[in-house]
Amino acid sequence: MKETKLYEEKVVDAHEEHHEQSFIRKYIFSEDHKTIAKQFLITGIFWAIIGGAFSFLFRIQLGFPNVDLTSLSPIIGNWLTPQGKIDPEVYLALITMHGTIMVFFVLTAGLSGTFLNFLIPLQLGARDMASGFLNMFSYWFFFLSSVIMLTSIFVEGGPASGGWTVYPPLSALPQAVSGSGLGMTLWLVSMSFFVVSALLGALNYITTVINLRTEGMTFFRMPLTIWAFLITAILGVLSFPVLLSAALLLIMDRTFGTSFYLSDIYIAGEALSNQGGSAILFQHLFWFLGHPEVYIVILPSLGIASEVIATCSRKPIFGYKAMVYSLIGIGILSFVVWAHHMFISGMNPFLGSVFTILTLIIAVPSAIKSFNYIATLWRGNIIFTPAMLFSIGLVSFFISGGVTGLFLGNSVIDINLHDTYFVVAHFHIVMGSASFFGLFSGVYHWFPKMFGRMMNRNLGYVHFWFTFIGAYLVFFPLHYIGIAGFPRRYYSFTNFEAGKIESFMDLNVFVTIAAGITFAAQFIFLFNFFYSIYRGRKASQNPWKSNTLEWTTPVNPGHGNWPGKIPKVERWAYDYSKPGAKEDFIPQNVPYSKTPESNLPEDEHH
Amino acid sequence: MNNKTKSRILRMNPNIFLVWIFMISISMIFVSLVSAYIVKKGEPGGFNVELPLMFYYSSFIVVLSSVFKQLAYYSAKKDNFKSLKIYLLLSFIGGLSFLFIQYLGWVNLVDGGVYFVGHPDGSFIYILSGVHAIHLISGLIFILVVYVFSIKFKIHSKNLNLIEMSTTYWHFLTFLWVYLFITLYFYNI
Numbered sequence: 001m002k003e004t005k006l007y008e009e010k011v012v013d014a015h016e017e018h019h020e021q022s023f024i025r026k027y028i029f030s031e032d033h034k035t036i037a038k039q040f041l042i043t044g045i046f047w048a049i050i051g052g053a054f055s056f057l058f059r060i061q062l063g064f065p066n067v068d069l070t071s072l073s074p075i076i077g078n079w080l081t082p083q084g085k086i087d088p089e090v091y092l093a094l095i096t097m098h099g100t101i102m103v104f105f106v107l108t109a110g111l112s113g114t115f116l117n118f119l120i121p122l123q124l125g126a127r128d129m130a131s132g133f134l135n136m137f138s139y140w141f142f143f144l145s146s147v148i149m150l151t152s153i154f155v156e157g158g159p160a161s162g163g164w165t166v167y168p169p170l171s172a173l174p175q176a177v178s179g180s181g182l183g184m185t186l187w188l189v190s191m192s193f194f195v196v197s198a199l200l201g202a203l204n205y206i207t208t209v210i211n212l213r214t215e216g217m218t219f220f221r222m223p224l225t226i227w228a229f230l231i232t233a234i235l236g237v238l239s240f241p242v243l244l245s246a247a248l249l250l251i252m253d254r255t256f257g258t259s260f261y262l263s264d265i266y267i268a269g270e271a272l273s274n275q276g277g278s279a280i281l282f283q284h285l286f287w288f289l290g291h292p293e294v295y296i297v298i299l300p301s302l303g304i305a306s307e308v309i310a311t312c313s314r315k316p317i318f319g320y321k322a323m324v325y326s327l328i329g330i331g332i333l334s335f336v337v338w339a340h341h342m343f344i345s346g347m348n349p350f351l352g353s354v355f356t357i358l359t360l361i362i363a364v365p366s367a368i369k370s371f372n373y374i375a376t377l378w379r380g381n382i383i384f385t386p387a388m389l390f391s392i393g394l395v396s397f398f399i400s401g402g403v404t405g406l407f408l409g410n411s412v413i414d415i416n417l418h419d420t421y422f423v424v425a426h427f428h429i430v431m432g433s434a435s436f437f438g439l440f441s442g443v444y445h446w447f448p449k450m451f452g453r454m455m456n457r458n459l460g461y462v463h464f465w466f467t468f469i470g471a472y473l474v475f476f477p478l479h480y481i482g483i484a485g486f487p488r489r490y491y492s493f494t495n496f497e498a499g500k501i502e503s504f505m506d507l508n509v510f511v512t513i514a515a516g517i518t519f520a521a522q523f524i525f526l527f528n529f530f531y532s533i534y535r536g537r538k539a540s541q542n543p544w545k546s547n548t549l550e551w552t553t554p555v556n557p558g559h560g561n562w563p564g565k566i567p568k569v570e571r572w573a574y575d576y577s578k579p580g581a582k583e584d585f586i587p588q589n590v591p592y593s594k595t596p597e598s599n600l601p602e603d604e605h606h
Numbered sequence: 607m608n609n610k611t612k613s614r615i616l617r618m619n620p621n622i623f624l625v626w627i628f629m630i631s632i633s634m635i636f637v638s639l640v641s642a643y644i645v646k647k648g649e650p651g652g653f654n655v656e657l658p659l660m661f662y663y664s665s666f667i668v669v670l671s672s673v674f675k676q677l678a679y680y681s682a683k684k685d686n687f688k689s690l691k692i693y694l695l696l697s698f699i700g701g702l703s704f705l706f707i708q709y710l711g712w713v714n715l716v717d718g719g720v721y722f723v724g725h726p727d728g729s730f731i732y733i734l735s736g737v738h739a740i741h742l743i744s745g746l747i748f749i750l751v752v753y754v755f756s757i758k759f760k761i762h763s764k765n766l767n768l769i770e771m772s773t774t775y776w777h778f779l780t781f782l783w784v785y786l787f788i789t790l791y792f793y794n795i
Contacts, residue, residue: 130620203627211620237627241634245642249733258722258729260642276725277649281642314712 009090021559029140031132032559035137037118038450041443044110045147047524051101054520061086063512080406088491092161093179095489097153098163100187102432104194105149109142111439112198112236115300116205116229118446122550123223125214125567127560130207141197145190152186155579158188163289163489168261168282171251175268185254188247195240195247200241205233214549216569219322223548223573224310224317227324229301231331232296238335239292247283278346278485285339295334299327301438302369302398306390308445309373309574311546312388313380314584316574319372326365333362343411344418352411359409363402363495370399381577381584385544386460390441393468394434401430404479419489423480427477433471441468441474443529450544451557453536459528463521470518477507531554547573547587571603622685626770629778634740636782638790639737641729647793652727654794655785658714660781661735664707665787668742671700673782675749679773686750687756694753699775704783708739734786738779745779 028037057076060067067077068084071278079090086094088129114518115137121128129135152159161179166187174181176319177221209230213222222230249260253274261282266509310317317323339347361372372396381386417423440463476598481504486493493501542551568591575586592603646652680692712732713719720728752772755761759771 130624134624179787199631201623203631207620207623207629211623228663237631239635241631243640244636247637248737251641252729252733253672256723258726259724260729261728276727278646278649281645285638 011043029136031128033117033121033132034134034450034557034561037114038212039139040109040113040142041450042116043119043143044106045529046230046520046532047101047110049148049526051098051106052522054094054098054101056168056515056519058091058098059512059515061091061491063509064170066212083155087176089161090158091491092177093153093158093183095161096147096161096163096166096179098511100149100160100191103164104191104299105146107432107435107439108198108293109194111298111435112229112232112296112298113142113201114439115304115442115446116201117232118450119225119550120208121212121227121575122449122553122557123226123548124209124212124217125549125562125569126208126212127562127566129204130212131204133506135204138200138204140195141193141200145193145197148186148190148193152183155182155488156187157181157183159183165283165286167286168253169265169267172250172261173272174254175269179358183420186252188254192244195244195451198240202233202236205229206237209233214566214569220321222570223508224306224320224323224327225300225303225548227327228306231327231496232299232303235292235296235299235331236336238374239289239296242285243289246282246289249285250282257552261358273370280342283342283345284338285340287341288335291338292334294332294427294546297396297431297435298438300328301394301435302327303439303464304438304445305373305394307546307548308387308391308441308577309376309395310574311445311544312383312385312391314383314576315376315380316377317372318378319368320574322368323372326368329365330362333358335367336546337362337409340409340411340414341601345412347489349411353374356409356411358456360406363411366398366402368397370402382430385398385444386455386457386464387445388467389446389461389464390437392466394437394469395435396440397471398432401426401428401434405430411491417482419487420482421478421486423486424488425478425482428475428478429471433475437467440464440525445544446550447532447536448531448555449550449557451533451534451536451552452539452542454539455532455536456528458525463524463528466521467518470514470521472510473514474518477511480504481507510580542587543587545583547575547585549588552587552589609740610772614637619767621767625775629775632778632782635737636734636786637733644732644793645790646726646730650742652725654789655715655720656718657729657731657790657794658711659718660711660714660792664704665784666710667718668702668704668779668780668783671697672701672777674700674774675773677775679764679769680765682756682766682769683763684763687759687762689755690761691753694749694756697747698746698753700750703775705742705746706768708735731790734790736787741782742779745772745776748775753774762765772777 008376026032027035027600030039060069065085069080070084073080073084078404079087081087117129120126137364149159157178159179160171160183160587161165161177162184166184171180171184172178172357174184179322209222209226249258252258253262257274259274259277261279262272262277265272265274292578304319306323334356336361337355339351340359343352343355377392404422408417408423408426444455447453483487484500484504486496486504541555542569544551549567553561554563570591571586571588575581575587578586578595580594586595586598592599629693634780674693674697678690678697681687681693712735715728715731722729722732749772752769754760754766
């Protein structure tokens with residue numbers, strides 16, 4: 001565990017006053033939710049670097065298809081053709097791994113694993129998760145899954161290359177593409193462990209939120225972060241088992257020769273004996289997970305944004321209950337829209353129209369959330385911390401990416417746009433960039449609580465502006481390329497009519513350059529992150545003047561979080577700038593009896 | 607923690623709650639597999655399978671083992687350690703026999719010409735009973751853990767959480783099989 005060692009020195013002095021545990025129990029096989037959160041974060045960062053680097057590699061192929069990459073051969077060696085171009089099958093493997101890594105390993109495990117673990121006990125006033133033991137297992141199953149996925153990149157034949165959705169029959173038949181051999185087997189094994197990890201985590205998160213809230217922490221006093229995390233965990237418990245089913249049947253088809261997904265196949269001059277299966281079954285099972293999964297990715301970020309925007313606007317969150325109900329609404333709707341990924345799979349048009357309507361209804365809770373973020377910012381006493389900028393950036397991406405969802409969710413327009421770069425543009429903005437921005441926002445905001453030091457603010461600003469402008473420059477032009485009809489996942493567009501490919505070449509060059517700059521800018525963050533763990537300015541106990549309980553713990557909370565009694569919760573989390581109050585924030589543990597000057601008539605009932 | 611707060615905040619033993627959520631997530635595996643099976647049965651070109659007689663026997667055995675498990679729980683509640691251990695063992699043996707009879711059921715299926723590799727109408731029966739069997743093994747291990755604790759006199763009327771968890775889980779697995787059996791029965795006539 002190289003990552004763990006990076007911050008061991010720091011944490012050692014923080015823990016001095018506590019009972020001694022062995023090094024291994026404290027930093028490697030730790031049951032402390034804060035340590036597990038950091039393990040998830042650092043493993044997630046590791047994966048994000050790989051996933052980002054892969055995307056830059058295939059962007060080179062798309063922007064500069066004739067460039068000679070021979071100089072890179074010491075690093076990527078046999079991934080190149082003799083002409084120094086990226087091998088077509090490697091290209092497919094790169095896009096597959098980029099998707100798998102970013103969706104599952106970074107934005108599910110890295111994001112949920114970090115903030116759900118870190119914040120649920122701290123913000124609810126619990127000493128730890130319901131089961132620290134299962135929590136530890138959750139991380140180590142994720143680690144095992146990571147090791148297997150990482151291994152698959154280096155095996156003969158390369159990693160899985162049928163796209164991150166691994167549709168059969170491409171993924172079921174080793175003769176279909178070289179990545180469908182050992183690479184695909186490892187993908188399935190790795191993802192099975194990943195599901196186990198996600199489930200163990202989610203079981204713990206739900207149990208902790210329901211059962212381990214401190215005295216006075218009723219459901220409607222919970223910070224919106226916790227609401228978002230709770231819904232995320234519930235989605236995980238209900239949807240990840242379905243991915244396990246899908247993977248199980250695929251494993252059976254691959255290893256034992258069953259026909260769950262296969263029928264009437266003629267490949268490489270050979271007719272296969274498989275009869276009676278259906279490749280569409282896989283799509284149904286996969287997207288029954290896959291659609292809730294995109295909300296598993298975005299909801300924690302929306303929760304983080306609620307907290308950061310309210311704190312840094314010095315205003316109560318606008319429409320607390322509306323926010324809660326729209327989270328629940330998004331959660332419920334996420335289970336009845338999966339077939340909008342399958343409009344062109346030959347489904348009954350009537351069924352398509354049902355899924356269209358259900359999909360478009362998601363615009364309602366999403367719009368409520370966007371409106372409430374903006375209304376919270378409106379005339380607030382805004383403090384532009386880096387976390388705040390990233391949260392505002394999230395709102396921007398959530399809106400501009402969400403709008404294109406209205407087109408894609410419509411089964412008629414989707415006939416034209418399906419599997420084009422328009423889809424790529426849509427989900428990279430609304431799901432990818434938005435949840436990445438939530439992740440960054442969370443790291444900047446809770447870094448002082450995690451490591452007892454502050455990240456450098458100016459580097460944060462530079463990082464934000466490069467990433468914010470960069471992400472738009474990368475993903476916005478893809479809309480045009482998509483509307484022009486360019487399909488996603490293609491290695492090259494040689495079959496396009498003369499003139500068409502050339503007329504969009506400059507846009508592809510532009511996107512690739514923007515992607516390179518944006519990717520490079522992430523190293524500012526990496527430097528800031530690791531440098532600040534050791535050398536950052538020492539943090540005060542409540543650097544953002546925030547109301548939630550985590551800021552009532554010591555600067556470096558030990559095992560058990562609060563040295564003495566757990567604070568009792570007396571009010572909701574959003575008493576910012578309350579008229580008449582001495583300060584512009586009243587933490588959740590301050591009773592109404594201590595604030596007679598600012599109590600409203602209805603507060604007297606508490 | 608005073609009583610007033612307890613009434614305001616829903617509280618349950620976290621570990622028992624964990625078991626319930628765990629059962630929900632297992633249910634989702636079977637919900638997805640069963641719905642896939644139902645859709646498959648609705649398509650033309652399939653065939654009906656006559657369920658092996660052994661599946662009828664195994665259903666009876668697994669219900670019986672659940673009854674023993676419940677009796678074990680009652681014994682623990684009454685601090686009757688001797689019958690606690692006997693009933694735990696009986697339910698464990700019931701579970702083991704269930705697994706063995708399921709295996710015989712598979713042999714019956716193969717003899718009847720229904721193979722795992724072939725048309726999904728047949729394969730699904732193996733998948734559903736097989737995935738259930740894997741979960742049943744985890745339930746058996748859980749009973750063993752409870753048995754070891756009961757030998758050490760760590761399970762008694764003041765400490766029922768562990769046996770409650772394992773009993774709930776065991777009943778769930780019984781119910782699951784009965785549900786699968788009825789579903790398979792009605793989709794094959």
